[in-house]
Amino acid sequence: MLFRLENLVHQYSDGTIALDNVSLSFETGDRIALLGTNGSGKTTLLNHLNGILKPTSGQIYYQDQPLKYDSKSLLQLRRRVGFVFQDPNDQLFAPTVKQDVAFGPLNLGQPPEQVKKVVDDALETVGMLEFKEKPPHFLSLGQKKRVALAGVLAMEPEVIIMDEPTSNLDPRATSDILHLLLRLNKEKRITLLLATHDVDMVPLFANKLYILSKGKLVSEGAPKDLFSDAELIRKVNLRAPRLTHLFEVLKKEDNLPIDEKLPLTIGEARKEILQLLGTTKSEK
Amino acid sequence: MSHQHDLSGEIDRYAYTNGLAKNSPTTKIFFALSSLIISGSSPTPIIPIIIFIINTILLLSIAKIPAKFYFHLLEYPTLAVILSVLIIALFFGFGETIAQISLPWFTWSIYQNGITMAITTFFRVEGAITCTFFLVLTTSMTDLFVTLRKIKIPKVVIELSLLIYRYIFVFMEVSSKMNTAQSLRLGHSSAMRRIRSLALLAGNLFIRTLEQGERTFTAMSARGYDGNIMLLEELPSPKKSAIIAIVLFDVVFAVVIFLLLYFGVV
Numbered sequence: 001m002l003f004r005l006e007n008l009v010h011q012y013s014d015g016t017i018a019l020d021n022v023s024l025s026f027e028t029g030d031r032i033a034l035l036g037t038n039g040s041g042k043t044t045l046l047n048h049l050n051g052i053l054k055p056t057s058g059q060i061y062y063q064d065q066p067l068k069y070d071s072k073s074l075l076q077l078r079r080r081v082g083f084v085f086q087d088p089n090d091q092l093f094a095p096t097v098k099q100d101v102a103f104g105p106l107n108l109g110q111p112p113e114q115v116k117k118v119v120d121d122a123l124e125t126v127g128m129l130e131f132k133e134k135p136p137h138f139l140s141l142g143q144k145k146r147v148a149l150a151g152v153l154a155m156e157p158e159v160i161i162m163d164e165p166t167s168n169l170d171p172r173a174t175s176d177i178l179h180l181l182l183r184l185n186k187e188k189r190i191t192l193l194l195a196t197h198d199v200d201m202v203p204l205f206a207n208k209l210y211i212l213s214k215g216k217l218v219s220e221g222a223p224k225d226l227f228s229d230a231e232l233i234r235k236v237n238l239r240a241p242r243l244t245h246l247f248e249v250l251k252k253e254d255n256l257p258i259d260e261k262l263p264l265t266i267g268e269a270r271k272e273i274l275q276l277l278g279t280t281k282s283e284k
Numbered sequence: 285m286s287h288q289h290d291l292s293g294e295i296d297r298y299a300y301t302n303g304l305a306k307n308s309p310t311t312k313i314f315f316a317l318s319s320l321i322i323s324g325s326s327p328t329p330i331i332p333i334i335i336f337i338i339n340t341i342l343l344l345s346i347a348k349i350p351a352k353f354y355f356h357l358l359e360y361p362t363l364a365v366i367l368s369v370l371i372i373a374l375f376f377g378f379g380e381t382i383a384q385i386s387l388p389w390f391t392w393s394i395y396q397n398g399i400t401m402a403i404t405t406f407f408r409v410e411g412a413i414t415c416t417f418f419l420v421l422t423t424s425m426t427d428l429f430v431t432l433r434k435i436k437i438p439k440v441v442i443e444l445s446l447l448i449y450r451y452i453f454v455f456m457e458v459s460s461k462m463n464t465a466q467s468l469r470l471g472h473s474s475a476m477r478r479i480r481s482l483a484l485l486a487g488n489l490f491i492r493t494l495e496q497g498e499r500t501f502t503a504m505s506a507r508g509y510d511g512n513i514m515l516l517e518e519l520p521s522p523k524k525s526a527i528i529a530i531v532l533f534d535v536v537f538a539v540v541i542f543l544l545l546y547f548g549v550v
Contacts, residue, residue, distance in 0.1 A: 095424075
C-alpha cells in the first residue's frame with residue numbers, strides 16, 4: 001500500500017473535530033477524488049498526508065512506514081508527496097516563476113545546474129516555459145495554478161495532492177489542468193489525490209472516490225457505484241453529475257429501461273442513449 | 285489611489301521587459317550609483333544636465349521606455365524639487381543681493397548666490413533622479429535581490445524584501461477589491477464614511493496579512509522550507525568593456541569636478 005490511514009482523528013485547538021476516525025488506503029498509480037461539501041474535512045485530511053498537520057490520534061503509513069515528524073523525515077516525505085494549494089497566491093512567493101519552481105529542488109540540496117534543468121522540464125511539462133522570467137503577478141489564475149503545479153513537479157514526487165485544483169478556473173483552464181494531471185498519472189505513474197466539490201469533474205479522472213461528510217469517511221469505491229446511489233449522495237449534501245441525474249430521472253419518472261449503474265460521462269451516456277434508441281426501434 | 289497603483293505596476297512591468305533587462309544588473313547598478321554620486325556632488329549644473337541627458341537617451345532609445353511614460357514619471361519628483369528649490373532661492377544666500385523688500389519687522393533680501401545655489405540644486409537633484417529612474421526602470425527586483433545577495437547583504441534583509449515585494453502585489457489587489465466593494469455599498473458617500481471605510485479596510489488588511497503569512501509558511505514548508513530561502517543565481521555577468529567604459533565616464537566627470545573646485549571656477 002502506498003498510503004494507509006488508520007483511525008485518523010484530528011481535533012483543532014478550538015475543540016472542533018475535523019476528522020473522526022478516518023481509515024483509508026490507496027495504491028501507487030491510483031487517481032483518487034476526495035469529495036465533500038465545504039467544511040467536511042477534506043483540506044484537513046490532505047494536510048495530514050505530507051505532515052503539515054499531525055493527527056490527534058491514529059496512524060498514517062507511507063509505503064508501510066509510519067510517518068515521522070522530525071525535520072529530516074518530513075523533508076523526505078515532502079519530496080515524495082507534493083502538495084498544490086488551492087490558492088496559488090499562497091504558494092507562489094518568489095519574485096519570478098523560475099525562482100519559485102526552483103525553490104523545492106534547491107531545498108532538497110540539488111546542485112544549481114541540475115536545478116536549472118529540472119525547472120525547465122517542469123515548466124515545459126505544464127506549458128509555462130515561456131513565462132519563466134515573469135513575476136507571478138503578471139499571470140492569470142490558470143497560469144498561476146500551472147506554475148504552482150510545476151513547483152511541485154520539480155521535486156519529482158510520487159504523489160501529487162491538489163486541493164480544489166479547478167476552483168475558479170474557466171472551462172478551458174479546467175480541462176487543461178485535468179488533462180495535464182491525467183498525463184502525469186499515465187506517463188510518470190504519479191498517484192493523484194484531488195479534493196474537490198466539483199462532482200462533474202470526478203468521473204473524468206478518478207478511478208477511486210472517497211466521500212467525506214462532517215469529518216467522517218461515509219463511503220468509498222468506484223465513482224460509478226457511488227454516484228448511482230442517489231440516496232447516499234443526497235444525504236451528504238452533494239449531487240451526482242448532471243448527466244447521471246438526468247438518467248436517474250429518466251429511469252425513475254419515465255420508467256425507461258436503464259442499467260442499474262447510471263452513466264457518468266458523455267461517452268457513457270451516449271452509449272446508453274444509442275442502446276435505448278436501438279431497443280425502441282426494434283420494438284416498433 | 286488607483287492611479288498610483290497603475291504607476292508602480294507599470295514601473296515593475298518595464299523593469300522586466302525593457303531593452304536593457306537582459307544586461308548584467310551589476311553593470312546597471314554600478315552605472316546608476318556612480319552617476320548618482322557624481323550628479324549629487326557636482327558644483328555646477330552642467331554635469332548633472334549632461335547626466336540627465338545621457339540617462340534620458342539611454343532610457344528612451346535603448347531601454348525603449350515610452351517617452352510619455354518617462355516624462356510623466358518625472359513630473360512628480362520635479363514638482364517636489366521645484367517647491368524646495370523655491371525656498372532656497374528666496375531665503376538662502378549671503379553677500380550680493382539682487383532684491384530687497386522692506387517689511388515692517390525685517391528686511392527680506394534675495395541673494396545672487398541663493399539663486400545660483402537653487403539652480404545648481406535643481407539640476408543636481410534632477411540628474412540624480414534620472415539615475416534612480418535608470419535603475420528602477422531597467423533592473424527587475426529579482427535581479428536586484430540576486431545581486432544584493434552576491435555582495436553579501438544580510439540574508440534576512442533580502443528574504444524580507446523578497447517576500448514583501450511579492451505580496452505587495454497580492455495585497456494591492458486585495459485592497460483595491462475591498463475598496464471597490466466598499467464604494468459599491470456607498471462606503472465613500474461622505475467624508476466621515478470614507479475615513480471609517482478606510483479604517484476598516486486597513487484593519488481588515490492587517491488580519492489578512494497575518495493569515496496570508498501563515499498560509500504561505502505552510503506552503504513553503506510543504507516544499508521543504510527550512511528557514512532559508514535559496515535563490516537560483518543565474519545572471520548575465522558584467523561585460524568587462526562596459527565596466528571599463530563606465531569607470532572612464534566617471535573618471536572624466538570626477539576630474540572635471542576636481543578641476544572646477546581646485547581652480548575655484550565656481
